[in-house]
Amino acid sequence: MLSVKHLHLKHAxxxxxxxxxxxxxxxxxxxxxxxxxxxxGQAMLSCSGTQILKALRLEHPLARMVVECVWKHSAVTGDxxxxxxxxxxxxxxxxxxxxxxxxxxxxxxxxxxxxxTARHLADKLLAFAMTELDDLICVSVAPHGFCVSSExxxxxxxxxxxxxxxxxxxxxxxxxxxxxxxxxxDFLSGLACELLGHWKFQNDTLSFALQFLNDxxxxxxxxxxxxxxxxxxxxxxxxxxxxxxxxxxxxxxxPVKAVVVTEYLQPKLLRRGDMLDLGCGxxxxxxxxxxPFSAWTERSLESVIATLQSLGVSxxxxxxxxxxxxxxxxxxxxxxxxxxxxxxELSLFVRLSGVAPISxxxxxxxxxxxxxxxxxxxxxxxxxxxxxxxCDSEERVxxxxxxxxxxxxxxxxxxxxxxxxxxxxxxxxxTWEPTRMTETTALKKPVQSHQCTSLNAHNLTEDTxxxxxDVYVLKPGCVIxxxxxxxxLLHHALLQHGRSCSASNYTNTGVGVSQILADALLTVxxxxxxxxxxxxxxxxxxxxxxxxxxxxxxxxxxxxxxTTEDPEKGDxxxxxxxxxxxxxxxSCKHQLLLAVLQCLTSLLRVNAVVRTHTALxxxxxxHAKMSEESADDETED
Amino acid sequence: xxxxxxxxxxxANIHMFPDEEDFEWEPPSEAEMKVIQARRERQDKISKLMGxxxxxxxxxxxxxCDLCGTILLQDKQQKxxxxxxQELDSDIDKDNPALxxxxxxxxxxERQLAAQSPPPPHxxxxxxxxxxxxxxxxVPQPRxxxxxxxxxxxxxxxxxPVAPTPAAPAAATTLAPSRPPVSPQSSTLRPVLxxxxxxxxxxxxxxxxxxxxxxxxxxxxxxxSLITSxxxxxxxxxxxxx
Numbered sequence: 001m002l003s004v005k006h007l008h009l010k011h012a013x014x015x016x017x018x019x020x021x022x023x024x025x026x027x028x029x030x031x032x033x034x035x036x037x038x039x040x041g042q043a044m045l046s047c048s049g050t051q052i053l054k055a056l057r058l059e060h061p062l063a064r065m066v067v068e069c070v071w072k073h074s075a076v077t078g079d080x081x082x083x084x085x086x087x088x089x090x091x092x093x094x095x096x097x098x099x100x101x102x103x104x105x106x107x108x109x110x111x112x113x114x115x116x117t118a119r120h121l122a123d124k125l126l127a128f129a130m131t132e133l134d135d136l137i138c139v140s141v142a143p144h145g146f147c148v149s150s151e152x153x154x155x156x157x158x159x160x161x162x163x164x165x166x167x168x169x170x171x172x173x174x175x176x177x178x179x180x181x182x183x184x185x186d187f188l189s190g191l192a193c194e195l196l197g198h199w200k201f202q203n204d205t206l207s208f209a210l211q212f213l214n215d216x217x218x219x220x221x222x223x224x225x226x227x228x229x230x231x232x233x234x235x236x237x238x239x240x241x242x243x244x245x246x247x248x249x250x251x252x253x254x255p256v257k258a259v260v261v262t263e264y265l266q267p268k269l270l271r272r273g274d275m276l277d278l279g280c281g282x283x284x285x286x287x288x289x290x291x292p293f294s295a296w297t298e299r300s301l302e303s304v305i306a307t308l309q310s311l312g313v314s315x316x317x318x319x320x321x322x323x324x325x326x327x328x329x330x331x332x333x334x335x336x337x338x339x340x341x342x343x344x345e346l347s348l349f350v351r352l353s354g355v356a357p358i359s360x361x362x363x364x365x366x367x368x369x370x371x372x373x374x375x376x377x378x379x380x381x382x383x384x385x386x387x388x389x390x391c392d393s394e395e396r397v398x399x400x401x402x403x404x405x406x407x408x409x410x411x412x413x414x415x416x417x418x419x420x421x422x423x424x425x426x427x428x429x430x431t432w433e434p435t436r437m438t439e440t441t442a443l444k445k446p447v448q449s450h451q452c453t454s455l456n457a458h459n460l461t462e463d464t465x466x467x468x469x470d471v472y473v474l475k476p477g478c479v480i481x482x483x484x485x486x487x488x489l490l491h492h493a494l495l496q497h498g499r500s501c502s503a504s505n506y507t508n509t510g511v512g513v514s515q516i517l518a519d520a521l522l523t524v525x526x527x528x529x530x531x532x533x534x535x536x537x538x539x540x541x542x543x544x545x546x547x548x549x550x551x552x553x554x555x556x557x558x559x560x561x562x563t564t565e566d567p568e569k570g571d572x573x574x575x576x577x578x579x580x581x582x583x584x585x586x587s588c589k590h591q592l593l594l595a596v597l598q599c600l601t602s603l604l605r606v607n608a609v610v611r612t613h614t615a616l617x618x619x620x621x622x623h624a625k626m627s628e629e630s631a632d633d634e635t636e637d
Numbered sequence: 638x639x640x641x642x643x644x645x646x647x648x649a650n651i652h653m654f655p656d657e658e659d660f661e662w663e664p665p666s667e668a669e670m671k672v673i674q675a676r677r678e679r680q681d682k683i684s685k686l687m688g689x690x691x692x693x694x695x696x697x698x699x700x701x702c703d704l705c706g707t708i709l710l711q712d713k714q715q716k717x718x719x720x721x722x723q724e725l726d727s728d729i730d731k732d733n734p735a736l737x738x739x740x741x742x743x744x745x746x747e748r749q750l751a752a753q754s755p756p757p758p759h760x761x762x763x764x765x766x767x768x769x770x771x772x773x774x775x776v777p778q779p780r781x782x783x784x785x786x787x788x789x790x791x792x793x794x795x796x797x798p799v800a801p802t803p804a805a806p807a808a809a810t811t812l813a814p815s816r817p818p819v820s821p822q823s824s825t826l827r828p829v830l831x832x833x834x835x836x837x838x839x840x841x842x843x844x845x846x847x848x849x850x851x852x853x854x855x856x857x858x859x860x861x862s863l864i865t866s867x868x869x870x871x872x873x874x875x876x877x878x879x
Contacts, residue, residue, distance in 0.1 A: 005701075014707065018688050018691065021685045021687065024688075056697070057697070058697045059699050611699075
């Protein structure tokens with residue numbers, strides 16, 4: 001008999017508020033770190049929202065769902081997991097308050113009516129966010145931002161077009177500041193810029209390089225524990241995280257030839273499921289034994305090695321573990337063999353060297369042979385790895401492949417630095433990703449611009465927003481000062497939008513949702529400045545004074561200049577930027593809002609929990625599976 | 638009774654599914670606002686406590702407590718734990734007169750205030766001369782915060798609020814909060830005293846039955862203290878009537 005438990009709005013509210021209470025003390029620049037201790041005694045300090053939430057022991061399906069959403073969002077944008085939970089909790093609270101106040105609910109208040117109202121509000125919020133939010137951001141928030149130049153990654157010089165150090169490094173520095181300690185964020189951001197500088201393909205956009213780095217990051221970095229963080233550096237070429245299986249005789253940097261082998265060099269004698277039919281090629285002998293077969297395999301191995309030697313190959317990178325005979329023969333032929341290289345590293349090697357791996361040892365072609373600048377062992381920490389460097393090729397012009405060596409005092413800490421690095425790359429990728437205009441949004445825009453005329457067109461500048469046929473698109477690389485500026489600006493814009501929409505009688509419900517979203521957004525700066533209310537008021541006053549003065553200010557600037565500015569270099573950044581303010585990415589914030597609202601709608605659609613006694617998933621993470629609009633939600637017992 | 642698409646045979650004027658015009662949402666009154674605010678604060682407190690426990694290593698279960706509906710936590714020893722039942726005072730118990738002396742006193746006070754015909758505007762002047770060691774206030778009834786201490790200890794300071802308040806200003810002068818007065822006007826006092834006695838006895842009986850069925854430690858302690866204070870009230874009432 002399956003037990004069904006009905007979930008109400010208050011369960012969702014309680015779950016999300018509990019998760020909020022968990023991350024609240026780590027939130028903001030004043031936030032602390034959480035010390036985790038495993039049963040094995042291993043300790044970990046972290047202030048990353050995803051890590052904290054994933055470390056909790058949660059069996060409640062709603063809580064697990066929320067943590068899953070946070071994790072997925074963080075896997076895409078790399079940042080904002082604590083803000084996610086904070087926003088989700090505040091929107092849910094406001095919806096709960098609105099649902100219990102709805103007419104017809106108070107006196108005959110049933111849980112179902114409240115839940116239905118809440119679901120309706122959540123759907124409306126999501127619809128509003130998908131259609132009108134990006135317009136609002138483009139019009140009211142982005143003009144106060146600044147497009148960071150993606151051209152130059154040098155850390156030392158300050159370009160004339162980048163006043164006050166508004167470059168990628170400043171953005172990275174404020175990111176690392178939220179994730180790691182104060183001391184090392186400048187150093188690490190410099191390191192990241194150095195890495196990016198090496199990898200940026202000349203003719204391609206920054207986002208291509210960032211995507212490449214993001215996809216291949218596990219193979220492009222090495223974690224070394226036991227050294228201070230400041231020992232981290234960028235190293236030329238690729239580090240393969242295995243040691244040589246045969247003695248390596250090359251100690252100087254000589255060019256070598258290498259091949260990638262994915263199969264066994266010596267045909268395996270017997271594999272599971274194989275049947276060997278002994279019959280010596282038609283000749284009937286007195287005895288049938290395995291010895292002629294094994295002699296044959298050895299002969300084939302010898303011929304393979306001979307072929308490789310004739311091609312001048314001296315390094316073999318293998319995906320599998322080779323037999324002892326293969327190792328012996330390779331050592332005899334003075335070839336270096338590396339076994340059990342991971343798939344990611346092999347695919348990166350193949351990509352960078354431009355060769356095809358050998359799948360059939362009988363057919364080795366010259367195009368399987370790669371030329372490397374050197375291939376030598378390298379000692380990093382307690383391990384010895386293989387260090388290879390690639391020759392320049394025509395395909396990647398101006399790119400010097402390099403990888404990162406990340407040092408930390410303990411294993412756990414090094415892992416944190418590495419994950420912070422990867423999240424930084426993801427954050428940069430989200431910032432520079434060109435905004436994708438779907439067909440539906442492109443079709444909707446002209447219709448809406450007639451109806452909702454609250455968007456002040458004269459607020460636009462050419463710098464951060466490009467306008468083409470009534471469609472507003474956020475330019476890549478748009479940043480805004482951190483510390484709640486985005487939230488204040490959007491709050492103001494939403495209130496204005498709500499007022500003008502109600503004035504023009506657009507929809508009645510449009511007012512409600514913009515009000516809810518506007519109120520919910522203010523919780524973020526309130527929490528940031530929770531220790532210092534004066535700063536909150538100061539920032540709010542400063543930002544709102546700019547929203548009222550801004551159009552005039554920009555109009556004057558444009559008239560005075562007379563010429564059109566190159567949009568990439570950007571105008572002078574607005575006075576909102578102070579010297580010590582950090583930077584944050586506008587598109588990351590936009591994505592965060594959309595993700596929160598999507599999670600909210602999914603959360604409110606859950607009506608009941610059905611407990612089953614059999615496992616539904618074989619994966620190590622037990623997930624709660626959700627059906628579309630209907631009630632049931634099945635979990636593992 | 639069968640419902641046909643929204644219509645019903647309900648005899649009264651009430652419709653089962655009212656239209657929006659029939660029912661207008663009115664903003665909650667101040668008392669309701671206070672209740673809503675208190676409930677919200679309580680929920681925040683519960684969430685904060687649950688968050689702390691989660692960080693300590695407790696597991697959040699998928700079940701809710703039967704009594705209060707809060708999500709259950711489980712510690713490392715597989716013991717289930719409900720934050721609101723076992724740590725915070727229960728929400729409804731706070732207002733339950735039997736379990737909370739403060740609520741009992743405020744209920745009695747409300748009843749007395751309602752029973753008084755004109756609200757005593759000259760009451761503040763009356764106790765100017767009366768020596769009040771405890772309250773020092775101008776109203777003859779002691780304030781709840783003082784009653785709390787009094788009720789917990791079951792001290793003899795309790796009698797005055799349960800005793801008849803000055804319905805007649807004349808009796809007020811003799812009614813000091815620290816001493817049970819001996820009033821010469823026993824004829825006016827006796828029915829009031831009897832009423833008070835009955836009320837206290839009813840509460841005593843009720844508390845006893847609750848105590849027999851109570852399972853929680855906190856509740857039992859509070860019930861015992863209520864019984865103590867009821868007993869001492871009865872004692873002082875008897876002294877008054879003599």
